[in-house]
Every structure is written in structure tokens, then in C-alpha cells.
Amino acid sequence: MDAYDGGSDAPREAEAEAAPEPGTGRPTDMPSAKDPLPGAPAEIADARLRPEPGHLAAPAPEPRTGVAALSPRYQIGAALALAVVAIAVCVHIGMVFLHVAPSNTVSKTHGEAIDEYIYPEFEQNWKLFAPNPLQQNIAVHVRADIRAADGAERTTGWYDLSAQDGRNIDGNLVPSHTQQNELRRAWDFYVGSHDSDNRSVGPRSALSEEYLRRIVVLRLERGGAAGDGGVIERVQVRSRTTNVEAPPWSADKVSSTPVFRVLPWWSVPAAEAEGGVK
Amino acid sequence: MNRFSLSVSAVIARVTESAFGPYQTAVIRIGFSLTWLLFLLRELPHREELYGPDGPWSWELARRLIDGNGAFTALMWSDGRAWFEAVYGLAVLASVLLLLGWRTRTMSVLFMVGVLSLQNRSVFVGDGGDNVLHLMSIYLVFTRCGQVWSLDARRARRADEARARGERVTDRVGPALWGVFGVVLVAAAGTGRFDGDWTVPAILWATWAAQGLWWAVGRLTTSPEPRILLDVITNILHNGALLVIMAEACLIYATAGWYKIQGSRWQDGTAVYYPLHLDYFSPWPALGDLMSASGTMVMIVTYGTVLVQVAFPFTLVNRRVKNVLLVAMMTEHAVIAVVLGLPFFSLAMIAADAVFLPTPFLRRMGGWVVRVREAILSRDGAAVPEQRDARTSEDAEPSRVGFTA
Known part of the structure; x- marks a missing residue:
């Protein structure tokens, strides 16, 4: 196990630096035969301090441990x-x-x-920015049908929730998972469980719809989109995908026109619209 | 005996008589528990939104998912607010105590329960950093990661000193903890809380049973052999888990590197430019612009990243090259932490890298920490700690009875 630097070609100066102070144990994997054991107190002269098997000529006074x-x-x-x-x-x-x-x-x-x-406990994915890094900014937008306190109905404009996340991340040394992962990964989850016509594929599609809906409703509530006494009755989500501009030194040309994907309207259950999501 | 069988028996002797890498396992214990602790504290204001019963990923949604995959999470045991707060609090507490190395084995189990409970409850809010912690929290349970730099090591040293003076040392906390966990395990199993996937419940039962056995053997047998056998088995488990941890780190780098080789952007040397221009990974847009101002610079970093990730596992056969790459990777992760706004992912990766740090360096680092602490303490006029190095013979001494197994 060379990864521990336990081999016999440890640099001399490193060893000198690490020479044990009196009353100090030595690590298992330091070569033992080169510099003889210091006058260590008996209680630390345990099995680990004995010379490695390759150096059995050295005395091994302590009772053996191990097999x-x-x-x-x-x-x-x-x-x-x-x-x-x-x-x-x-x-x-x-x-x-x-x-x-x-x-x-x-x-x-x-x-x-x-x-x-x-599955489930050892699942892992290390394709970090691989095989290619994402080259598009995917923003999630939402708008809502609101019934105001006086009963009037209105439809809000589109709110760019990802831009909110982006603003919260800007200048932030420790972005929260709520800003960096929640909406982004909920959208990935939705895309992964639906085809391009928003028809469900796979058993988890209903979960992804409900999850996304609850996130956007939470954000709308927090933003006060419904106004005083207003109720969110329906929400509609869309994504706006924009290519990252090609680097200035590159000859590549990419379209700068955003592509939209618009989801159907979803009605919001009453309990959820009244602050059921925290 | 020929040379082959001689070297085989030498290897067997080594993996059975000692738990390798005491400093390396201690530093990853500290690294992972610190990462998770800082994460939990950072998300304290958002804990309900991320993991709470009424968050966007509600308890009911989680139940429908977990009914299917059987993942372990104590948060599904009840949808009450109080239970959620208790689990979050316990996760914080377990991180602190594992960091300090208090009852390390038990705390490593509790730490694992905390990590899995929160992460499995809300799988869709995590990222690569969570994934690293998830796996490592399971592997840590099998290691003797409290041999050095821990309260356990200090306790063992004091117990040894007391015994040397002829005093009787009895441990009451260990059996009490064991009893409490036994009650919890029985209650959880009795009420069907372990009916999902069996992996984690099996680990919980096995560690609990092993600790009981360890205690009973120390107390009840007169022959030293059963104790030595338990010690040997514990060492074997530790060394196996350490190998798995190192292999896992290598797999992370190998996967990240080899898949990149196939990507056109990594081939044409522009890959690093793109994440710096993603809204979700650019906390410092100006810094990103600066770093991507030079195409040559970006290409060097792009190629360097792939080179280091692919090469790392192979450099383990040569200490010097390995150490150079280790410095490169830790630096890159430190940069990623700030530039891409991924501090907890980076911290977890740096902790994983630390398992490959050389022992002399770790010991020197421990020395610096002690000196800093002494300087602070002596400035405050307090007494200087009597011992500079926490390493003791805790685990190697089979006569010791306790709950550190």
C-alpha cells in the first residue's frame, strides 16, 4: 500500500521531520528498520512498532498480536x-x-x-461535467392564474425563477441547495420522466409533476404573487433554453435564440395554495 | 517455504495485526464529519424546505418513492415536525461527536444514519458532494477511524495510565449507549421500520451485536485468545474498508476523467469555459470572464483536468508523483469551491483525497494544530496540555475492554 507512503524509500528528510518525540507513538507504516526504535515507554511498544516482517532480524520482545x-x-x-x-x-x-x-x-x-x-444505497454517478459540460442555460419560468380577494381573476406575467436562483448565487460563497439544486434538479427530474410532448414516461412522472408544482407554488407564495387575500388557482411552467455563447476565440457559431418548452396548466390544490408548502 | 508463500504470510500478518493508516482514517473522519456539519449548519434556515415533512418534496411524495426503492431513512418513521427536528438535531450532534472522536464507532453509525436519513428523504436536492458523503459515511462505519486525534484516544491513554497506577477503570457510558441503541433497534424492527432494503438495518444490527460481543468477551473470558481474535477481525474489517474507500476515490477520478476524454469540448480544449458561464455555477461572473479571457489558458486547464483525473489512480504506485497530483487535485477542488460555488462538494472531495496523504505530512500537520492550540491556551493563561500526540495503543491492546470496537 504505497498510497500510505509505507514503502522503504521514504525521503530521509521527511523521516527526520517526523522523528518521534519522546513518548510519542510511531505510525504503522513508517519504515522501522532504518532508524532504530527510540527509548519508547513500554506501553507504546505495541505490535505496530515492531519491525516489518521484512526485517525480522530485529528483536521482537513484545508478545505477538495478530494471527x-x-x-x-x-x-x-x-x-x-x-x-x-x-x-x-x-x-x-x-x-x-x-x-x-x-x-x-x-x-x-x-x-x-x-x-x-x-441500489438503493450505493448508487453513484461521477460523470462530472462529462462527457461534455452543459452548454445551455436552462431557466424555469412560471405564471399563475390568481383569484383575488374580490373574486377577480387574473393571469400573472412569467416569473423567471432560475434568474432568482442565479441572483441568490451571485457573490455567494456558500450557495444553498435550495438555490443551486432544488429547481434545477426538479426540472431535470421532470424532463427525465416525460417525453418532449410532456407525456409521462416511466412510473415517476406523477411524482416529478407534483414536486415541480409544489416548488413553483412555494416560490410564488414567497414572492407574494397572489397579493393580499389572493389565491393561486392554476400554474403553468415553461423552460427557456439558451445556448452559452461560444468562446470569443472559437470559430463555432451557436444560435442565440432561446428555445421554449411550455407545459400544460396545472391546477393547484386548495391546501397547497394556502401555504401548505414550507 | 518459497518466497511467494513467505510474502503471502507477511501480508496476512500485517493486515491482521494492525489497522492501517491511523492518521489517514482519522483525517477523513474529521473531513467528512466537518463537511456534513458545515452543510447542516448552512442549511439550518432551509432545513424544512429541503427535508421537512411539508417541503416541496413532501413526506408523502418521499413515501411514494421510497416504497418503491426501499432506501433507508429514519425521517420516514414519522411525518411529525418534532421527529424531523429531532433527526436533524441528532445528525448535527453525531457530526460534532464523530469529528471529536467521542465513542467513535457508535458515532460513525449515528453519523451514517443522519446522512442517509436526510439524503434519502430528499434525493432530488443533492449533488456530487452529497453522493460522496453518502458512500463514505457507510464505509467509515467499518474503520477504526478514532485511533488518533480523538477523544477516544485520549480516554484510552488516560485509562492506561490509571491502570498503570493500579486503579480500576470501569466504563459506564459505553454499556449505557449500547443499551439505548439496543432499545431503539428493537423498537424500530418491531414496528416494521426496517422493512425496506436490508443493507443499512444489517449494518446497524451487526455493529450493535459486535459491540456487545466485544464487551462480553472482554468481561467474561479468561483466555486472551477470543479478544485477540476479535481484534484481528476488527483490523481485517478496517483494512478492507480502507481499501474500499481508496478504490472508491480512484473510481470517482477514473470515471470523471475517462468519460471526459470522450467529450468533444474536452477534446477541443474549451470545456472549462462552459461551466463558468452557467447561471447556476457562476457566483462570480467577472471571475469567470477573466478566467476564460485566454483560450490558451482555458485549454491548459481543460487538458490538465482530464490528465490529472485519468492519471491519478495510476500514480499510486509512485509516492512522489502521487503527492504531486494530490496537491494538484486538492488545489483544483479548492478553486472549484469558490469559482463554481460548490463548497461542500469540494470539501467532501478534498476529504476523500486526504486518505492518500503521506503519514509524515499528517503528523506534522497534527503538530501544527497542537502548537496553535497551545499558543492560544497559553495566551489565555490556561494550562498547556500534557501530551502532544494523541496516538495511543488503544486498538492494539487486546486487553482493553470498551465500546470502541
Whole structure:
């Protein structure tokens, strides 16, 4: 395990720096044979301080720990534990590898077993800005049908909720998940569970609709869109996708015309419209 | 014996007699718990919106999703406000105590419960940083991450000193904690709260049973062998989990790197320009403009990113090269934290990177921390701590009885 710098070619100056102070233990993985053990107190002269197996010529005065200290009967137990853990580690790393690797011969054949193992707790995705970074700004807009306190109906203009998020993130050293992830990922969730005509694909589409609706209603309530005594009766969501301009030094030309995707109107349940979402 | 079997037996001796990387596991323990703690504190004003029963991702929506996937979250045990607040509070508390290394094993379990409960409750608000913490909180449970830089290590040292003076040391907190967790586990299982996926409940039961066994063996057996065997098994588990943590870090970099190679923007050297111009990842638009002013600069950073990510796992065979890349990656993550506005993701990745830091460096870093603390304390006129280094023989001493297993 060279990653611990436990090898024998540790730089001398690093060792000198790390030379143990009196009464101080030494790390497991420092080479032990090069500089003999200091006059360490007995209680720290534990198993870890003994020379590595490669240097068995050095005296090993303390009683052994580890498997060597066990009688054969117990050694079987230790060997069994070692075998079980070794297999578990190999299986786990193998499964995670197959889960993150591109679809391949093995993962196609054993996809079900891999999913069974990975989900729900070991799910992961490390395609960070890969294979290509997102090159579009996708903004989520919302407008609402409001019934005012006097019973008059009106439709609001479009509110750009993503621009709100953007403003909250600007100059912010610690953006909140509510600003950076909530709406953005809710939209991804919606897009992922609907086709381009907003028809549901997959069992989670209803969840994504309700989630998105609750987010936009919350934002509208917070913004006071309904006015005093007004009630949000229906909401409509749309997205506005704009390409990020190509870099100034690039010859690429991208369209700067935004593309809109307009979702159907959704009616808002009464409880939700009255501040049910917090 | 030939050389092969000799080296095999040497390896077996090493992985059974000691828990590798005491400083590395301590630093990731501190790193991950600190990241999660800072995140929880930062989101304190938004906790209800993110994880509360009436948030946009309501308890009912979460129930419909979790009924399908069986993910573990204590937040689904009740839709009450008080329960939510209690779980959030416990998650904060577990982070603090794991950070300090108080009853490290138990706290690592509680930390895992906190992380999974909140994240699995609202899977759609997380990002890569949450994903790292999610996995690492599970792996940490299997490590002896409190061997150094922890209150446990200090307690063990004091107990050893007391024993050396001939005093009797009894631990009451450990059995009490164990009893409380036993009651909670039985209650949760008895009321069907563990009916989802079995992974996390199995970990909870297994750690609880192992701690009980550890205590019973220390108390009731006269032969040292059962205790040594438990110690050996604990070391094996620790070393296996440490290997998994390192492999996980390598998989993260390998995946991030190899998929990038296939992307046209990473090939033409403009990729880094784009995130800097996304509204959601540009807290400092002026800084982004500045960084993308030079096409050559952007290309160097773009290629450098891919190169470092792809190369990292392979550099583990050479310490010097590995350390150079480690510095590069930690620096890049520190930059990402500010420039892309991803502080918690970056902090989690830096914590994961830290598992590869060299021991001499970590020890020196520990020394600096101690000196700073002493300087502050002596300025306040308080007594200087008697011991400079927290490392003790806690885990290696099989005669020790306690709940740190």
C-alpha cells in the first residue's frame, strides 16, 4: 500500500521531520528498520512498532498480536474472517466498477444482479461535467392564474425563477441547495420522466409533476404573487433554453435564440395554495 | 517455504495485526464529519424546505418513492415536525461527536444514519458532494477511524495510565449507549421500520451485536485468545474498508476523467469555459470572464483536468508523483469551491483525497494544530496540555475492554 507512503524509500528528510518525540507513538507504516526504535515507554511498544516482517532480524520482545498470537483453532476463525472480508471487498469494488463503467459485456449480462446490489444505497454517478459540460442555460419560468380577494381573476406575467436562483448565487460563497439544486434538479427530474410532448414516461412522472408544482407554488407564495387575500388557482411552467455563447476565440457559431418548452396548466390544490408548502 | 508463500504470510500478518493508516482514517473522519456539519449548519434556515415533512418534496411524495426503492431513512418513521427536528438535531450532534472522536464507532453509525436519513428523504436536492458523503459515511462505519486525534484516544491513554497506577477503570457510558441503541433497534424492527432494503438495518444490527460481543468477551473470558481474535477481525474489517474507500476515490477520478476524454469540448480544449458561464455555477461572473479571457489558458486547464483525473489512480504506485497530483487535485477542488460555488462538494472531495496523504505530512500537520492550540491556551493563561500526540495503543491492546470496537 504505497498510497500510505509505507514503502522503504521514504525521503530521509521527511523521516527526520517526523522523528518521534519522546513518548510519542510511531505510525504503522513508517519504515522501522532504518532508524532504530527510540527509548519508547513500554506501553507504546505495541505490535505496530515492531519491525516489518521484512526485517525480522530485529528483536521482537513484545508478545505477538495478530494471527501469530492465536492457537490453530482460533487461526481458522481469523482465516475465515480474512477470506470473507477479502471476498466482500472484491465483490463490492467489482460491483461499483461495473455500475460506473459504460455498459459492457459483463454489465449487460448481469445488469439485474448489479442493480440489485448497488441500489438503493450505493448508487453513484461521477460523470462530472462529462462527457461534455452543459452548454445551455436552462431557466424555469412560471405564471399563475390568481383569484383575488374580490373574486377577480387574473393571469400573472412569467416569473423567471432560475434568474432568482442565479441572483441568490451571485457573490455567494456558500450557495444553498435550495438555490443551486432544488429547481434545477426538479426540472431535470421532470424532463427525465416525460417525453418532449410532456407525456409521462416511466412510473415517476406523477411524482416529478407534483414536486415541480409544489416548488413553483412555494416560490410564488414567497414572492407574494397572489397579493393580499389572493389565491393561486392554476400554474403553468415553461423552460427557456439558451445556448452559452461560444468562446470569443472559437470559430463555432451557436444560435442565440432561446428555445421554449411550455407545459400544460396545472391546477393547484386548495391546501397547497394556502401555504401548505414550507 | 518459497518466497511467494513467505510474502503471502507477511501480508496476512500485517493486515491482521494492525489497522492501517491511523492518521489517514482519522483525517477523513474529521473531513467528512466537518463537511456534513458545515452543510447542516448552512442549511439550518432551509432545513424544512429541503427535508421537512411539508417541503416541496413532501413526506408523502418521499413515501411514494421510497416504497418503491426501499432506501433507508429514519425521517420516514414519522411525518411529525418534532421527529424531523429531532433527526436533524441528532445528525448535527453525531457530526460534532464523530469529528471529536467521542465513542467513535457508535458515532460513525449515528453519523451514517443522519446522512442517509436526510439524503434519502430528499434525493432530488443533492449533488456530487452529497453522493460522496453518502458512500463514505457507510464505509467509515467499518474503520477504526478514532485511533488518533480523538477523544477516544485520549480516554484510552488516560485509562492506561490509571491502570498503570493500579486503579480500576470501569466504563459506564459505553454499556449505557449500547443499551439505548439496543432499545431503539428493537423498537424500530418491531414496528416494521426496517422493512425496506436490508443493507443499512444489517449494518446497524451487526455493529450493535459486535459491540456487545466485544464487551462480553472482554468481561467474561479468561483466555486472551477470543479478544485477540476479535481484534484481528476488527483490523481485517478496517483494512478492507480502507481499501474500499481508496478504490472508491480512484473510481470517482477514473470515471470523471475517462468519460471526459470522450467529450468533444474536452477534446477541443474549451470545456472549462462552459461551466463558468452557467447561471447556476457562476457566483462570480467577472471571475469567470477573466478566467476564460485566454483560450490558451482555458485549454491548459481543460487538458490538465482530464490528465490529472485519468492519471491519478495510476500514480499510486509512485509516492512522489502521487503527492504531486494530490496537491494538484486538492488545489483544483479548492478553486472549484469558490469559482463554481460548490463548497461542500469540494470539501467532501478534498476529504476523500486526504486518505492518500503521506503519514509524515499528517503528523506534522497534527503538530501544527497542537502548537496553535497551545499558543492560544497559553495566551489565555490556561494550562498547556500534557501530551502532544494523541496516538495511543488503544486498538492494539487486546486487553482493553470498551465500546470502541
